[in-house]
Structure formats: structure tokens, C-alpha cells
Amino acid sequence: MTPRTTADQQLKASISRFINLSEEECLQFAQLFYMREVKKKAYWFPSGTVCTEIAFIVKGCMRTYIEKNEVERTSQFFFENSWYTDYESWLTKQPSMVGVEAIESTELLIIPFRELERLYNETPKYERLGRLMAENTIIGIRNRNVSLLNDSPEEAYLKLMKERPKVISRVPQHLIASYLGIEPETLSRIRKKIAQKG
Amino acid sequence: MTPRTTADQQLKASISRFINLSEEECLQFAQLFYMREVKKKAYWFPSGTVCTEIAFIVKGCMRTYIEKNEVERTSQFFFENSWYTDYESWLTKQPSMVGVEAIESTELLIIPFRELERLYNETPKYERLGRLMAENTIIGIRNRNVSLLNDSPEEAYLKLMKERPKVISRVPQHLIASYLGIEPETLSRIRKKIAQKG
DNA sequence: CGTCTATTTGAATGTACTCAAAAGCGGTGG
DNA sequence: CCACCGCTTTTGAGTACATTCAAATAGACG
Numbered sequence: 001m002t003p004r005t006t007a008d009q010q011l012k013a014s015i016s017r018f019i020n021l022s023e024e025e026c027l028q029f030a031q032l033f034y035m036r037e038v039k040k041k042a043y044w045f046p047s048g049t050v051c052t053e054i055a056f057i058v059k060g061c062m063r064t065y066i067e068k069n070e071v072e073r074t075s076q077f078f079f080e081n082s083w084y085t086d087y088e089s090w091l092t093k094q095p096s097m098v099g100v101e102a103i104e105s106t107e108l109l110i111i112p113f114r115e116l117e118r119l120y121n122e123t124p125k126y127e128r129l130g131r132l133m134a135e136n137t138i139i140g141i142r143n144r145n146v147s148l149l150n151d152s153p154e155e156a157y158l159k160l161m162k163e164r165p166k167v168i169s170r171v172p173q174h175l176i177a178s179y180l181g182i183e184p185e186t187l188s189r190i191r192k193k194i195a196q197k198g
Numbered sequence: 199m200t201p202r203t204t205a206d207q208q209l210k211a212s213i214s215r216f217i218n219l220s221e222e223e224c225l226q227f228a229q230l231f232y233m234r235e236v237k238k239k240a241y242w243f244p245s246g247t248v249c250t251e252i253a254f255i256v257k258g259c260m261r262t263y264i265e266k267n268e269v270e271r272t273s274q275f276f277f278e279n280s281w282y283t284d285y286e287s288w289l290t291k292q293p294s295m296v297g298v299e300a301i302e303s304t305e306l307l308i309i310p311f312r313e314l315e316r317l318y319n320e321t322p323k324y325e326r327l328g329r330l331m332a333e334n335t336i337i338g339i340r341n342r343n344v345s346l347l348n349d350s351p352e353e354a355y356l357k358l359m360k361e362r363p364k365v366i367s368r369v370p371q372h373l374i375a376s377y378l379g380i381e382p383e384t385l386s387r388i389r390k391k392i393a394q395k396g
Numbered sequence: 397c398g399t400c401t402a403t404t405t406g407a408a409t410g411t412a413c414t415c416a417a418a419a420g421c422g423g424t425g426g
Numbered sequence: 427c428c429a430c431c432g433c434t435t436t437t438g439a440g441t442a443c444a445t446t447c448a449a450a451t452a453g454a455c456g
Contacts, residue, residue: 068311071348075340075344088341090334091337097344120329124322130324131329131332134329134336138285138286138336145346150264184435185416188434324426372402381445382403382404383444383445
């Protein structure tokens with residue numbers, strides 16, 4: 001398991017893209033997080049419960065998915081040094097419809113929303129952090145949106161190869177298919193076509 | 199044209215879902231916006247320019263779209279009392295890839311980002327407004343995402359009828375098709391099928 | 397009223413899906 | 427170290443659904 005000091009370093013680096021924290025502030029901030037390991041194929045929190053935390057991924061790889069009529073579609077992949085929470089569940093206090101599953105054994109640093117909200121109220125700097133993180137989350141989700149609307153499955157896969165090679169190398173193919181919105185068989189055929197220098 | 203006082207009322211009502219402002223604060227805040235009319239089929243700002251403003255829709259209906267290889271897909275519809283900006287363009291200072299077109303003649307209250315950022319720096323309350331607005335934007339975009347991933351065109355259309363009847367009644371069919379990611383002919387056939395009690 | 401655009405309908409084509417089965421791969425226990 | 431088991435990926439054949447192209451009808455707007 002990653003030592004806590006290393007994990008905290010990663011956390012600090014990630015935060016400092018948004019706001020500046022002194023060493024001391026950083027330490028205090030990091031102490032609000034607890035560490036958690038999620039084994040391969042296990043879940044961070046059960047879908048159907050209210051999401052009350054934000055996770056920073058120290059190491060590993062996870063995916064979020066939504067199930068409907070037995071069919072499961074992957075909405076996003078997350079790797080080390082990224083963040084995840086279900087804003088909708090948090091804001092509406094409704095059970096989350098999104099499942100979060102570890103693709104590799106994953107280490108998380110987790111902070112409860114109530115701690116964050118306390119910070120928001122006490123220190124405007126953190127309110128800003130919250131704003132900037134939300135705004136950056138929008139960019140990611142919107143790009144996903146654009147891709148779903150405009151790209152054919154083949155284009156989407158080629159884009160993934162170019163822009164997110166980690167997904168290709170670390171995620172099983174049937175999960176990539178569920179991310180592209182197609183069946184595993186179809187992805188296999190697309191890959192074959194691409195390999196034949198299509 | 200809607201009188202400015204009425205427009206400001208709507209603005210106030212919308213803001214007060216997020217933060218409380220006194221009459222005076224509200225007045226000052228509203229003064230940072232200017233009004234603009236966008237005629238039917240005209241654009242708010244040309245795609246390919248950097249987005250530097252946020253718009254509150256006082257009256258009318260707009261759509262955002264992304265063009266690719268001559269094909270245009272509608273990413274979202276916006277009606278009165280909602281907000282729109284291109285966070286990505288603003289944050290990255292890159293030209294926006296998203297076009298914003300008025301479906302009906304539309305009246306906007308517009309605030310430049312630089313004014314908002316000044317507020318963010320001066321008054322934590324506004325920073326919070328910015329955070330909450332971004333977080334709520336996430337919910338909307340994410341729901342769109344879920345729908346694109348999980349719903350068949352027919353299901354998506356039925357959901358639209360149930361949950362966003364304004365779209366059905368006020369948006370031309372070929373634009374709804376471009377929102378669903380299908381061709382107008384296909385939507386026509388889906389509608390026929392639904393009408394026949396499918 | 398006439399023109400332009402949106403919607404509907406038809407026929408042929410293409411792409412993804414389903415079902416079924418084979419081949420490949422990884423991990424486990426003997 | 428090898429043999430086996432389960433899961434993933436590939437391949438094949440037939441089907442369903444959306445697309446394209448073309449043309450007719452319906453509606454909107456000046």
C-alpha cells in the first residue's frame with residue numbers, strides 16, 4: 001500500500017493546480033481525508049445509497065457505471081490523481097444511481113462532504129477550490145457528451161487510443177465496449193478493422 | 199421586449215435558489231448584467247470565439263450544438279430562467295467549439311466573466327454562487343450523458359415528452375432529432391410508431 | 397397566393413445486435 | 427511445471443434498426 005506521505009504528496013500536487021496552500025494548511029487539509037483500499041472488482045460504495053464523500057484516487061483505476069434493464073454502461077474511467085464524487089446524489093440527497101467499481105486494486109483518499117462544507121463556510125479559499133473543481137468536472141463530462149453525440153464507435157475508439165492510452169492498456173475490452181455504448185463483439189470487429197489498417 | 203425590471207425579478211428568483219441577497223445587493227448584482235436580444239435563428243456568439251460571458255435566459259429558447267463533418271448535433275436546449283456558458287472555453291481560453299443559436303427570439307441578461315471574477319474575489323458569497331451553479335450544471339450535463347448512453351432513441355423521445363414537454367412543443371422536430379442523435383426521418387418514424395400506440 | 401422549409405413515406409443499404417460457438421488467456425491447485 | 431477452469435475475446439450467421447437517397451405532402455411566412 002502506498003505510504004500515507006506519498007499519497008498526501010499527490011493530493012497536494014493535485015490541489016495546487018487550483019489554490020495555493022501553505023505546508024501547514026496542506027497538512028491540516030490532508031488530515032481530513034482517510035485512506036481506503038478497494039480491491040479489484042469491488043465497489044467503493046453501493047449504488048442505491050446516498051453519496052456523502054469525495055474520493056481522490058491515489059493509485060489504481062475505477063469506473064462509474066449505470067445499470068438499466070440488466071444492461072450496464074460505463075460512464076467514465078478514473079485513474080490515479082483524479083477525483084470522483086456523485087454531485088447529484090450529494091446535492092439532492094437522493095440515492096446514487098451510479099455504481100463505482102475498481103478495475104484494478106485501488107487506493108483512495110476520501111473526505112466526507114460535511115468536512116468540506118465546514119471548510120467552505122470557514123475559509124473562502126476552499127469555497128474557491130470547490131468551485132474550480134466543479135468547473136473542471138464540467139469540462140470532462142461535457143467532452144464525454146460531445147463524443148457520445150458526434151463520434152461513431154470507431155472514431156471514439158481511435159480517439160481513446162490517441163488521447164487516453166491508459167484506458168486501452170489497463171481496461172478490459174468488454175468494459176471499453178460498455179463505455180463506447182456498443183457490445184463487446186462489435187468492439188472486437190472494430191479493432192480487427194483498425195488493425196487491418198482500415 | 200421584456201422590461202428590465204421584470205427581467206431582474208426573474209434573475210433574482212433564479213439566484214435566490216442558491217444564495218440570499220438583500221434588495222440592495224440584488225440591485226447591484228443585476229446592474230452588472232446587460233440585456234441583449236437574439237433573433238430567431240441568430241447566434242449568441244460565433245462558434246470559434248472565446249466565450250467570456252455567462253447568459254441568463256429571460257425569455258425564449260436556445261440550443262447549443264457542435265458541428266463535425268458538416269453534421270450538426272444539438273447538445274442541449276435552454277429555456278427561460280436557465281443559464282448558459284461555455285465553461286471549457288472560459289477556463290482554457292480556447293475558442294469555443296459550441297455554437298449557441300436562438301430557436302425562438304430570445305432575451306438574455308449577460309454578465310462578463312471578469313465582473314463575476316471580481317465578485318468572487320471580493321465577496322465569498324458570490325464564490326459560493328459560482329460553486330453551486332457549477333455543481334448544478336454538472337447534474338444537468340450528467341443526466342444528458344446517462345440518457346445518451348442508456349436510452350434508445352425511442353426511449354429518449356418518450357422521456358422528453360414526459361419530462362421536458364416544452365422541448366416537444368417549442369422545438370422543431372429536426373432539431374429534436376439532432377438532439378437525440380438520429381436523422382429527422384428516423385424521428386418521424388418513431389413518432390408514427392408511438393402514435394400507433396406502440 | 398406562392399415559395400421555402402419541415403415532415404412524412406418508400407425502398408435499398410449499412411451498421412450494430414443477438415445468439416451460438418470456438419479460440420485465447422490468466423490464475424489456481426495438483 | 428503443467429492441467430484445468432472460468433472468463434474474455436474472436437468469429438460466424440441471421441436479424442433489427444437507423445441511414446441514405448428520392449419524392450411527395452404539409453406548414454410557415456412573407
